[in-house]
Amino acid sequence: MPISHSIPSFIAPYEACEGDVLQVRDLHFSYPDGHTALHGISLKLCEGDKVALVGPNGAGKSTLMLHLNGILGGHGEVEIGGQRLTRNNLPAIRAMVGLVFQNPDDQLFSPTVFEDVAFGPLHMGLPEAEVRARVDTALEDVRMSSYKDRLSHHLSVGEKKRIAIATVLSMKPSLLVLDEPSAGLDPRARRTLINLLRELPITMLVSTHDMRLVQELFPRTIVMDEGRIVADGLTMEILDDEKLLTAHGLEKP
């Protein structure tokens, strides 16, 4: 029996926020095969928010993320930085939302690291000097400056992950969206990544199964299950609610 949660079972009193970075209102989406992945998602993110998105596999986390920069288009509204996402402003929106995919081999599609990090800025139509400056800064931000001329397929998974983040940092996004950044990393690479995410001064929404990462890094957590947001509030309180966690297949770290 699927658990029914038509009414959000838990919404913590999270300080009211205007949603100046991201607003999603009543978003519905069904895949072409008829499977409904999102059942009316609404959420707001503010400048400086670092938010974890947790929930079991198939909860719709990745689907939601693909809506934030218009790769998928469902029914409902998505607003980035006060601009409503439409077909016309897609290029501008994609520069504002840095989406990093789970598998870095999908994210890094150019032969060299430099070309991959330069891809976003070049397609934004920036002049060459600015592109080069942005590539340097982005690689410095992820501490990979010496990897500029390396070939992507020669890197380790941890290195690829960090380069993948640099590929969107070079677009100077106002919102960073990461899909399971710590999956498949060894403890040291994971630790490096956590430190990196902590230091990045950008609003971020991070989907993950790594509950210790959630506890350590994100003040706010959103729980999704079966295409709905079932909880949205302070991480501290959500992680204390064991009933909520077990009901949605999660574990207390």
Next chain:
Amino acid sequence: MHFDAFDRYHEKESFIHRLDPRVKVVVTIAFIVSNALLPDGAWMAFVFAWLFLLAANIFSRLGVAYTFKRSLVALPFALIAITVLFSIPGKALFTFQLFTSNLTVTDAGLLRFVSIIIRSWLSVQIALLLVATTRFPDLIHAFEHLRVPAILTTIIAFLYRYLFVLTDEVFRLLRARESRSAGSTGKRSGGGVLWRAKVAGNMAGQLFLRSYERSDRIYNAMLSRGYSGRLYTLNPHEMKSRDYFVTAFAIAIIFIVQIIGRL
């Protein structure tokens, strides 16, 4: 896990390595075209072309015989030309019987055959030298700046990037099959030929599906970073006076080889 068996680039500090990739591509193509244009039996010209190749080998610091050693693998393909031995009219050298037909080798045929083998052997070697001294991304840039259509260079670039990912995928599949290909003592393991063929077919299908889905995810990743149907790249290379000089010099030599071949 990395699978670099396809990467033929040899890191070295040499004159040839430092040349602009465009120069190397242009000279390589000119050399190959020149070989194709040399008349049959232009032995002197073949020798000069070969000396040119040896000099290039030496300047690349890979060793005089570097490309020679690797060129032998390509020779079997040149054997496709074996039919010219029998199909060009001329003085009969000898005749032998193959199954039910009599085959006659003619002198004109033999001359053409040997010439074709030499031409392809020289051409394969210069191509080997090109990929040994130029990093693959640089090669792609060279093609881009030589106005090769973007659709072609893009396809080659993606092919290069994902060849390694795909080979890894294949090896994972093969390993997964091997780990489960158990056998009980005293019995032949592995099942029948038909069953094995079915397994192999499933694996090929699996590989196609995975690649297809991956292409979807890559396209999404490209869209996320502003891709809208046009690829932009920066030119990381600049032609120096040395590059122009080498191009002119090499083209002049190739020209002389052509003249020698036609004397």
